[in-house]
Amino acid sequence: MKYVCNIVPPDLLKxxxxxxxxxxxxNVLKTIMMDSRMRERRSILGSMYxxxxxxxxxxxxxxxxHNSRSVSASTKARCIGDSTSTDNVVxxxxxxxxxxxxxxxxxxxxxxxxxxxxxxxxxxxxxxxxMNAFWDGEKMAxxxxxxxxxxxxxxxxxxxxxxxxxxxxxxYEAALEYFCDDDHQPGAVNESISDVFGSLVKQFALNQTADxxxxxxxQIFTDPGKALRSMKAPxxxxxxxxxxxxxxxYVHLPNDEDHDxxxxxxxSGIPNKAFYTTAxxxxxxxxxxxxxxxxxxxxxxxHVDCSFQEFAEHTEESSRALYGDGxxxxxxxxxxxxxxxxxx
Amino acid sequence: xxISFETSGGLAGITNSIVLETSSMSDxxxxxxxxxxxxxxxxxxxxxxxxPKPGSADYINYKITxxxxxxxxxxRTNDVSxxxxxxxxxxxxxxxxxxx
Numbered sequence: 156m157k158y159v160c161n162i163v164p165p166d167l168l169k170x171x172x173x174x175x176x177x178x179x180x181x182n183v184l185k186t187i188m189m190d191s192r193m194r195e196r197r198s199i200l201g202s203m204y205x206x207x208x209x210x211x212x213x214x215x216x217x218x219x220x221h222n223s224r225s226v227s228a229s230t231k232a233r234c235i236g237d238s239t240s241t242d243n244v245v246x247x248x249x250x251x252x253x254x255x256x257x258x259x260x261x262x263x264x265x266x267x268x269x270x271x272x273x274x275x276x277x278x279x280x281x282x283x284x285x286m287n288a289f290w291d292g293e294k295m296a297x298x299x300x301x302x303x304x305x306x307x308x309x310x311x312x313x314x315x316x317x318x319x320x321x322x323x324x325x326x327y328e329a330a331l332e333y334f335c336d337d338d339h340q341p342g343a344v345n346e347s348i349s350d351v352f353g354s355l356v357k358q359f360a361l362n363q364t365a366d367x368x369x370x371x372x373x374q375i376f377t378d379p380g381k382a383l384r385s386m387k388a389p390x391x392x393x394x395x396x397x398x399x400x401x402x403x404x405y406v407h408l409p410n411d412e413d414h415d416x417x418x419x420x421x422x423s424g425i426p427n428k429a430f431y432t433t434a435x436x437x438x439x440x441x442x443x444x445x446x447x448x449x450x451x452x453x454x455x456x457x458h459v460d461c462s463f464q465e466f467a468e469h470t471e472e473s474s475r476a477l478y479g480d481g482x483x484x485x486x487x488x489x490x491x492x493x494x495x496x497x498x499x
Numbered sequence: 500x501x502i503s504f505e506t507s508g509g510l511a512g513i514t515n516s517i518v519l520e521t522s523s524m525s526d527x528x529x530x531x532x533x534x535x536x537x538x539x540x541x542x543x544x545x546x547x548x549x550x551p552k553p554g555s556a557d558y559i560n561y562k563i564t565x566x567x568x569x570x571x572x573x574x575r576t577n578d579v580s581x582x583x584x585x586x587x588x589x590x591x592x593x594x595x596x597x598x599x
Binding site for chain 2: 224225282283284285286287288289290291292293296301304309315318319322323325326330333345346349373383397412413414415416418419420421
């Protein structure tokens, strides 16, 4: 197990590179490169925060894109303080954003995705029969789907809204890159984190314990028996569900735009299952301990191109820090990862 | 004119593709798609997509190849950084792709 420690100052890293045996120079150089990227990111974020005023008030706004793919063609539909809309899609999106904000605030004390009340803006009725929802670094867009093709609108599922907003949290906390290859899986970790907290938003809203939750992500289908993904049983959410539930079944895809950036939505099944198992082993409400471990991990200094292995090790460290070495929670995290073939 | 349209990624991580031949379409539809290609200045677009903004996720990636008797060109784009000029063409092709 190799640790890449970014508490070591850059000048010492350079000295280590000079003094290290040849067979270890590669690892030291890799550390220097990753350290440099982390420090640069923190420096940029730090300088940006210094430009912003103190945290603003909570802001949620839903815009109607009128079936365009354009912000300029969109109109304001409902913001905080406005009365309920006549458009049910607007209202369910607003409610979903309120629920997600409330979850992060009440459970983790976090004010919006950047903890400074970054405005939560959503564009609904995006495109024509658009079968998707996405986060673009500043806003979310939700399509209407097409019930005649078996897909409801993407705002019908609270975990989808929690999923998309969590991409913003990940952006600010860890800046994980959005790809997978054989050595690095930051994109699948990014996707898994969104599924984890998307599911927790739903469980929190429904006041469900881990054993009562359905652990399904994206019940956007007109068939109530189908979902986009299952965290409990990856690969079973719908016909032709490609998700693996074990590292031995990792789906090797080219890291390019034609293959889901290396299968970020496919291989997320592995860390998803690890979280499910952890939560079930601990018991009770999943957000209280398992969710707290994963949230702490998000801000633990992950490398932006982390692997499943690194992420797993960070969750184990977080569980030890929060609950103690050998605690029920620590052992649950180890079992969660062991069950998917990743040993910490 | 032959048009290949592929999508990948998105919240569901699904890939999809269709191939259209204007010679197999009605005159009206063939002219419609030819006009969409022409009005988008398709052949002037660079092949590589504009990268999505940092932190973006769950966007669909689009790959479009247009082949005429004289030339062939492929471009890539995505939900986040799609140039406005391409939107009408992509909207048309997207509707075709989801309708089967």
